[in-house]
Structure formats: structure tokens, C-alpha cells
Amino acid sequence: MNLRGVGVSPGIGHGPSYVMSASVPEPPEGATYTGEAEQEKERAMAALTRVAGELEARGNQAGGEAAEILKAQALMAEDPGLVVKVRSLIDRGLAAPRAVFEAFTRYREMLAGSGGFLGERAADVADIRDRVVALLYGHSMPVVPAAPAEPYVLVARDLAPADTALLSREQVAAFVTEEGGPTSHTAIIARAMGVPAVVACPGATGIPPGVRVMVDGSTGEVRLEPADADVADAAAAATARQAALASWQGPGATADGHEVPLLANVGGPGELADAVGAGAEGIGLYRTEFLFLGRSEAPAEEEQREAYRAALEAFPGGTVVVRTLDVGADKPLAFLPVPAEPNPALGERGLRRSRKFPEVMEAQLGALAAVASERLQVMAPMVATAEEAAWFARTCRAKGLGEAGVMIEIPSAALRAADLLAAVDFVSIGTNDLSQYAFAADRGLSAMSALHDPWQPALLGLVAMATGAARQAGKPCGICGEAAADPALACVFVGLGASTLSMAPSALAAVRAGLGAHTLEQCRQAARAAREQDTAADARAAAREHLPELDRLGL
Structure with a gap:
């Protein structure tokens, strides 16, 4: 039996499974107290x-x-x-x-x-x-074995840092979780420990306790009861793969020298070191929500300046793209109250919220202007029209910020990308939300996951509209959705005309190698082949036929 998830910490780990299940009961609904x-x-x-x-x-x-x-x-x-x-x-x-x-x-x-x-x-x-x-x-929290007879594979629905922080490679051979993603704390701690990890693995908690499991933290494969020979072969292949990827160094570029800066998606100052260590050439998406969420009042401008300054100092020679506050009715802020909305994903999100509370954006742009250099670019989320793009650009320039851009994550923005580009200096495609709105499929519902496959030809068509408009305007169009973390899809995006690619730092090595092993023309052929297909699976297969070196690299 094999399961598959998302590999977030490379290597092969194998051992008996230890399935950690939550045991804290939900307090009864409406439970009251006696006393004061x-x-x-x-x-x-x-x-x-x-x-x-x-x-x-x-x-x-x-x-x-x-x-x-x-x-x-x-x-x-x-x-x-x-x-x-x-x-x-x-x-x-x-x-x-x-x-x-x-x-x-x-x-x-x-x-x-x-x-x-x-x-x-x-x-x-x-x-x-x-x-x-x-x-x-007065209950106890579930605990993990502290002194096992042999290293085990820790399996859980999700893992909190307190569960894993005190573990070591001598105790745990690998992590497998049903939830989480490349920037979850399970992934971060696993990489720091050098332990293979697979997250977003459906059915993981159904693994019987004690069953021997092999985990491939690169491919995301989780195999039950593997043969000893299979374990040895997988370990040797993983070692060879890591050596091959490590040999690709330097700036992102195709085999024939077409430069494609490879940037990192960063969620706060704590992730800057990972991005630098992974060889990122800059930041393609600096999420600023960490400064605002869970607070009863807006952060002071000085606090914001320090966070933005840290990003610029981490990449003294690279571009840093900061996204302004992206919150809405599904991510409420105590200091920005709004009425309840029946469909928050279609409500006052991103720039819409900022225009309703302009003082918050003015403070944020003021903090950015205070630390700005020619390497700083600022972009607005959830932009739907050319009028919104022009308003944001004017607001940025009034604060002294020279490089203003917008996210393309709403189909209307992709369809009229030329109009938006007439007002701003660059655009960046957020594939996650663009997929959600293009297919009318909630990104939080697992039942909709097939429609969120970034290989969907319709999504590739929207990306092509935006990159084509950017090429005509002579302005940059980057990709900052996590879809760029797939080496094959990264090549397709370059073939469609993307000027930069931004992703989780853990994906940079594989993308650098995959891109560097193919020419720009091969990337273009892969893009054309993918767009001609009817299904996501066919698009992926067709593209890979034009990217033969991916198999050799184990990608």
C-alpha cells in the first residue's frame, strides 16, 4: 500500500509507525459554570x-x-x-x-x-x-516515545512544534502528517533536524500502529511494509538525487542562458534565514499579515519598518517584493470591524479592505517608504480592475515608492492585464487564488482539490494572458503562487513568459536544477503542449515529454 503527500524535507526515512492521535475532548457546547x-x-x-x-x-x-x-x-x-x-x-x-x-x-x-x-x-x-x-x-496531552527501541515514523493529523521540538534523529526517522504544507512548523523543524517529512498526505492516520513505513521526503511517497531491497534502493537514489541537485548553483537560468531570478515566498522575519540559505535571489512575496493578525490594534510604524528593513538587509543585492495587507472577512482584524459577510471569499478582501480603511494602508506604505531602496517593490492583493490598480499606484507614488505593482489572482485581472499594466510597473500571478476564482472552487475544501491542480489547462490559459500582456507592455510578470515549486511547471511558466519565479525556499534547489537542464525553447514547447490538452494530468504528461532531463534528475 502506498500513500502520497507533499515532500517538504528531503531524504529517506524508515521504521515502525507511531500514530499520534489527539485525545483532548471538546468541551460540551454551551457548557456553563457555577460561581462568579x-x-x-x-x-x-x-x-x-x-x-x-x-x-x-x-x-x-x-x-x-x-x-x-x-x-x-x-x-x-x-x-x-x-x-x-x-x-x-x-x-x-x-x-x-x-x-x-x-x-x-x-x-x-x-x-x-x-x-x-x-x-x-x-x-x-x-x-x-x-x-x-x-x-x-486535568487531562494529559498525547506524548511521543522519548526512548524508542529504534527510530520510528511519527504519523499524525498535524503536529505542533511542542510535539517535535525536543525530538532528534536518534528518536524519529521521519514525519508524516495529513495536514500542513511547505512552511508549516512540522516542515521547518524537520528540515532543521535533517529528518525526512511528508505533509498533506491523505489517509496517513489510517496507517496501523507498528507497521514498517518508508518515507520519501523528496517525492512525497509513503510506502507501507517495503522490502529491504526497496529501502536500500530508495536511500541510494535519494542520496544521488541530493548530490545532483546540490551541483546546480548560481542564479536561476535556462540551459541556454535565459535568466529567470528564483525568489522566495516569505511569511515573516523568522523565515529569512531559510530563504538565504536555500540560495534565493530575493523575495518575490513578502506576506505582511504576520504583523497584523491577532492584535487588538494596528502595529506601530516603527515595528513595521523593522520587519521590512530586515527583509531588505537579508538580500542586499536582490529584489524584495512586499505585498500589502491581505485580510478580509475570513481573516478579521479586531481593529478593522466589518459586518458579517455570507461569502467572505467574495467580500472585502485585500485592496478592497485597504480602501475602506485608508489609514492602515497609509501607515504601511509610510513604513515601507522609510526603508525603501531601488530594490523594493510593493504590490497590492486582490485587484480586480484597472481603476483599482491605478489608485494603488497613485497612492504608492504619493508616498515616494517608485515600484508599484498588483497581484493577478482574479480572472478579471488576467483578462484585462494590459489595462492593469498601463497603470503599474509590474504584476505577479498568485496561482492559488486565481485557481479558486477561475473554477469557483473553495481552496479550503479537499473535495475541490482536483480543480486546484495548477496543471489545469484553463489556469495555464489565464497565466498566458497575463504574461503575454506583460511582454507587450515591456514590464515584468512574475509567479508567486506555490505552483512555481513544481520544477516541471516552473519550466512551463518560463515558457509562457514569466520573468521571475517565487516559491517556498525548500523548492528552490529542484527548480534551479530543472530549469537549468533545459533550454528556453524546450520550456516553450512544454508550455504549448500543456495548453493543448484537456485535463491537468494530460497537460503534465505532455509537458514532461519536452523536459526529458527531469527524470534523470529525479524530479
């Missing part, structure tokens, strides 16, 4: 404070990357906005465990609905919630 509200609030606050202290202590013990992650999670446990929500729910009569559960679950759902980097923080919020609820009920 203030006493119940004190009980909740004491539990939150204790959990925060335990997380920070565990981070201090772990050190390294895990320490920063756990300290950030400890701060989240005492976030003022969440504390206010818990206290408010207790005032309405809910018992402390239920109040904590509801407050943190709503925040978790908000993050999960946002997708990308922020979506992958949802597991951290759920972990805090479960730890506090368990403490209030």
Missing part, C-alpha cells in the same frame, strides 16, 4: 499563562529554530485579542474550557481559511487550545 465570572476568568487566565510558560521553557530547552517557533507560540497563548475574546465569552456564561475552545477555534479557522503561510499556523493555535483545555480539565 471573575473567578472563572482567573482560572482561564492562569491556564493560558501556564501553557505559555511551558511552551517557552520547552523552546529554551530545544534551542535553535525550534526555540524561536515555540517562543512565538507562547506569545500567541497570551495574545491580547484572544484573551479579550475568552473573557467576553465567560461574561456571556460559558465555562472557561468552552470559552477557550471557542475563541481559539475561531482564530484557528480564520488562519486555516487564509491558506499559505498563515494557514499553516492553524496547527499552532489548535495546540494551544488543546493544551489549555486539557489543563483546565
